Amino acid sequence: MSQESEHGKWTVSSSDDSGDEQPEPEKPSTSLLQEAGQEKARVPQYPCSEARKAALKRKSSPLKLSNGDFPRDDAPAQKHKTSPQALGWCLSSSDEEDVSQSRTREEDGTASVRQEGYCAPKEDRRLALSHKSADPPDALPDAWDLLNGGNPFRFFLTKVKGIKTKYNSGALHIKDILSPLFGTLVSSVQFNYCIDVEWLVKQYPKEFRDKPLLIVHGEKRESKAELHEQAHSFKHVSLCQAKLDIAFGTHHTKMMLLHYEEGLRVVIHTSNLIDDDWYQKTQGMWISPLYPRLPPGSVESAGESHTNFKSDLISYLMAYNSPTLKEWVDILKQHDLSETRVYLLGSTPGRYQGNAKEKWGHLRLRKLLKEHATQVPDENSWPVIGQFSSIGSMGADQSKWLCSEFRGSLATLGNGTKALTNPDIPIHLIYPTVDNVRQSLEGYPAGGSLPYSIQTAQKQLWLHSFFHKWSAEISGRSHAMPHIKTYMRVSPDFQKIAWFLVTSANLSKAAWGTFEKNGTQLMIRSYELGVLFLPSEFGLDTGYFHVKENMFSDEPASSFPVPYDLPPEKYESKDRPWIWNIPYTKAPDTHGNMWVPK
Numbered sequence: 001m002s003q004e005s006e007h008g009k010w011t012v013s014s015s016d017d018s019g020d021e022q023p024e025p026e027k028p029s030t031s032l033l034q035e036a037g038q039e040k041a042r043v044p045q046y047p048c049s050e051a052r053k054a055a056l057k058r059k060s061s062p063l064k065l066s067n068g069d070f071p072r073d074d075a076p077a078q079k080h081k082t083s084p085q086a087l088g089w090c091l092s093s094s095d096e097e098d099v100s101q102s103r104t105r106e107e108d109g110t111a112s113v114r115q116e117g118y119c120a121p122k123e124d125r126r127l128a129l130s131h132k133s134a135d136p137p138d139a140l141p142d143a144w145d146l147l148n149g150g151n152p153f154r155f156f157l158t159k160v161k162g163i164k165t166k167y168n169s170g171a172l173h174i175k176d177i178l179s180p181l182f183g184t185l186v187s188s189v190q191f192n193y194c195i196d197v198e199w200l201v202k203q204y205p206k207e208f209r210d211k212p213l214l215i216v217h218g219e220k221r222e223s224k225a226e227l228h229e230q231a232h233s234f235k236h237v238s239l240c241q242a243k244l245d246i247a248f249g250t251h252h253t254k255m256m257l258l259h260y261e262e263g264l265r266v267v268i269h270t271s272n273l274i275d276d277d278w279y280q281k282t283q284g285m286w287i288s289p290l291y292p293r294l295p296p297g298s299v300e301s302a303g304e305s306h307t308n309f310k311s312d313l314i315s316y317l318m319a320y321n322s323p324t325l326k327e328w329v330d331i332l333k334q335h336d337l338s339e340t341r342v343y344l345l346g347s348t349p350g351r352y353q354g355n356a357k358e359k360w361g362h363l364r365l366r367k368l369l370k371e372h373a374t375q376v377p378d379e380n381s382w383p384v385i386g387q388f389s390s391i392g393s394m395g396a397d398q399s400k401w402l403c404s405e406f407r408g409s410l411a412t413l414g415n416g417t418k419a420l421t422n423p424d425i426p427i428h429l430i431y432p433t434v435d436n437v438r439q440s441l442e443g444y445p446a447g448g449s450l451p452y453s454i455q456t457a458q459k460q461l462w463l464h465s466f467f468h469k470w471s472a473e474i475s476g477r478s479h480a481m482p483h484i485k486t487y488m489r490v491s492p493d494f495q496k497i498a499w500f501l502v503t504s505a506n507l508s509k510a511a512w513g514t515f516e517k518n519g520t521q522l523m524i525r526s527y528e529l530g531v532l533f534l535p536s537e538f539g540l541d542t543g544y545f546h547v548k549e550n551m552f553s554d555e556p557a558s559s560f561p562v563p564y565d566l567p568p569e570k571y572e573s574k575d576r577p578w579i580w581n582i583p584y585t586k587a588p589d590t591h592g593n594m595w596v597p598k
């Protein structure tokens, strides 16, 4: 099939025409298929969504421009210098390879060569882990410094392949997180949504690769069977299915519990356990300090933090009602989490009334902001910002959920907040436009992880008037599409923030909860998890953080590294939100392809 447009001539590759669900790896038969041939054709072996399947299919059988050249007229990929090369990416020695090349997916790991090659003798590692003063020699990666040096927030982004080295300087790949430098692993748990077990096992260093690994997931029926089939090959891997008793609920929580000889570490993040999620996306994580083991015989309440993190994490784990996770609760109880400065904010499926109403979701955020945030001058003019990678059904107009219960919770600041539905409080929503996706490092396939559907979008056109583009010059990630989800309250000049949340929760009622029975009950469908940063926990009594002006400078510790540009830029009249299940054939993406979901 071939078609012509003002942007040139396009072909739909034959493997697409055949409707073949499992295309064979394509050999590049002409130079036109260069990139296509370099992408390793691959059908997911892990259970995952239709949107992601479409992305993987498109990557293995791309819809190419057939004349072998970019259109010369106004193809924005050229004009706006968005090809990686045009932007001057890949110039540093460590980023030598072409971003469009296939990765050797097993051992790519974004970890640098020195990291890959280095494994400190166990005694050295112990030293490094137990004494701050034991400065690691030059040969050590900066991951250790990152984690233990002057980063009070412990908030990180994932490394992105194909951007300048400086933009990855504060970033971590999963292999960095699982590195022996962070601790001598005894056993671990991975909570997640989409899991490629074979890939995951390879992310652990060889010396820890056979340590017990528990995977907590929400798969049912066929996809559960597929996951079990995958895990079966690994005798050290076991599975725990999270109960999902309410329709359309999903297990979105992304957390690692890393039990070490030296203690315990908790990582709460936004990335699925698949290669694509750690390659060219903007993802966030909070990494706990190394929690030491409590002395034997410590009381039940020992090791609690000012933020009540230990008890809140135990409550979250108990909500699964799983005997296996109860064993992890016991391990948690044996550790000292008192150094934790963040608040835990989770969602677990259920219908909650009375006191339980404030345990999860947006009412939990409302309670935390009421009790631990403080009022700021002129607070009614401080906007709420929400930034996410998917969107649920929000009803016929803004009064149904977004600007009532949801904004009411996010606009709470201290005990004095009265008008929870104050219509004056602006709400800015950040979600990628079609052009954001088209011009991204991944190109249109990035849209496979932005599963806003046409069926949902067309019911809520009113919502799109709140939308702002994805822009992240500040972190060098304007072309790394967001899979991170963040929410915050920001000053009218966008230079201060009253709080910041990084979470798995998208903009949906399923994630945040919705009132039932005249507001006496909060109904939540999904598991979600995030951490809330409040100024008071970081020694600030002003009620706000300053926004860091440069992610990579040494500004005062009171400045928070918001990972995208402020103020957010509104959609222009030509802009459309990315919708995954409609075709985009008028302009090529950064790989010269178009998007035709079947």
Ligand code: GNV
Residues within 6 Å of the ligand: 049, 050, 051, 052, 193, 194, 251, 252, 270, 271, 272, 448, 449, 450, 451
């Ligand atoms: C594509 C994701 C997640 C998550 C959940 C999806 C979907 C879908 C499609 C990506 C995704 N769901 O990270 O929790 O259709 O639900 O990344």
